[in-house]
Amino acid sequence: MSYDEIESLLLKYREGKCSPAERDRIHAWYNQVQSGAPQAELSDTEKSVLKARMWSAIQHERKASGKTRTFLPRLSPMTVRIFGSVAAVLIVSLSLFYFFSNKPAPGTVAGDTLLLEASQEGLVSTANSTARPMRVKLVDSSEVTLAPGAALTYPRQFSAAKREVQLTGDAFFNITKDSRRPFFVYSGKLVTRVLGTSFWVKKGREEHQMQVEVVCGKVSVFENESIGSEKDASQTKHQFNKRVILTPNQRVTYFEESGHLMTSLVDKPVLLTAxxxxxxxxxxxxxxxxxxxxxxxxxxxxxxxxxxxxxxxxxxxxxxxxxxxxxxxxxxxxxxxxxxxxxxxxxxxxxxxx
Missing domain, CATH: 3.55.50.30 (Phage tail protein beta-alpha-beta fold)
Incomplete structure (x- = not known):
């Protein structure tokens, strides 16, 4: 039934003016609500208005019952159950709408808060939704190979002082050397800084772990203490802490809950030369x-x-x-x-x- 039909019939039902056929329609609609079937005919606005009308009617009925018992007919148990069920369904629907409308969108939760300052040319986001590795070439000729499910955010043009990208998931970086502009990779609270090298950034073996593995060159890894602060991370100066320096075939595992950085060798060290x-x-x-x-x-x-x-x-x-x-x-x-x-x-x- 449409919004207008429901409102009209509920009013007649409450006043005891429904015909037997209309009463059967109300009961059928009530059973549909009880079964949890979706009410696609009602928009969110109509649900909100109907809920408000119902609540007003209930309050009106309470006030009236306090003054006189003959103004309105006594509500049957079936009527009470119908109004209670409708109100419950609408309250749950509106609560879910409020929850999801106020829930941060993907990419804005603590681990994925945007950490890059948007340049004049803007930012680019690339996600690998395929089952194969995806290669992304940056403006400085650096290459990033995204594992399936990974995503990379980066500026169209790097600044004159530094090169910054943000990673979600696993990726292999082959960075063009530029001693004047260090390259930063932000992945959750883990920050990787290089001048020009090849390395992996990936999730650890357990939850709340991140790892950096170096293939060639030298890599500095930090914890970014500015993550999790109340201020907008993209507008806050990054506070790097607990630096470790890695060389080829070395790995650092970051434990997010304790903030500990543990160094080790990679599982399968590779030759520095062919x-x-x-x-x-x-x-x-x-x-x-x-x-x-x-x-x-x-x-x-x-x-x-x-x-x-x-x-x-x-x-x-x-x-x-x-x-x-x-x-x-x-x-x-x-x-x-x-x-x-x-x-x-x-x-x-x-x-x-x-």
Whole structure:
């Protein structure tokens, strides 16, 4: 039924002037309301007006009943249930409308508050809604590869002092070097600053975690303390805190709840140069300290030897094309030793040599 029909019939129903057919229509409409079926015929405005009219009628009825009991007919239990149900449905509908109309739109909640100042040319937002990585080329020739579901906001033209972008989700950055204009990536409360390098920014393994992994170059990572303040973050000077510096094959994990930055090695360290440019990793009775030095140079990691016994050990074998940790496994097994990753370093120990 339309708004006018509902209003007219409810008034007649309350006054006891409905015909049997009209009463059946009211009951049918009441059952529809009770079942939760959508009332598509009513607009939000009509619902609001109808609710106000109903509330006014209820108040009028209460006042009238206090003065005289003969002005209005007594409401039947069915009538009370109808008016109560209609009012409840309208109140819930209006409450939901109010909740969602006042709820921040996607991209404006705490983790995604806009942190960029709009330049004269304006901002661009690109989202990857596909199932494949999407490459975005910036005005300075830098490239950002967005993982599925990721989004990037950036200015059409960078300022003369700095380059800034904002990321939601996971992405790989290959940044053109510009020593005069540092490049900033804002991702929630995590800030990554580089001059020119390649790195990942992505979600951590657990909720409320973010990670930065460096492929080449040097990266500075901060916590942005200005996030979460009452002021507009895009108009507030960013307050960077707890800086850590990362080099290739290093990773930092940011724990949003505690604000802690924990550094470590990436799961699969990669060579700083291509395999083709390196000599074959074939060793014959070569001392372990010399092999470890080659691994340090090849992967940019620190390998620390614990105890003098390791310095007397040698290794013979072909480690070409093996990953860093596979090489260390084979070397340590052949010399009754072991290794463990402690932060950004690898600690090697051995009881003796076979």
């Amino acid at each position: 395999h083709a440019e390196l000599p074959p990793a074939i060793y014959k009775n070569m001392a372990l300290p010399e092999i470890f030095q080659r691994l340090e140079d090849a992967y940019g990691v620190d390998i620390v030897v614990s105890g003098d016994a390791v310095n007397e050990c040698t290794f013979t074998g072909d480690l070409t094309s093996m990953s860093l940790f596979d090489q260390l496994d084979l070397i340590c097994q052949s010399n009754d030793g072991s290794y463990e990753v402690q932060g950004t370093r690898i600690l090697v120990s051995a009881a003796g040599c076979k």
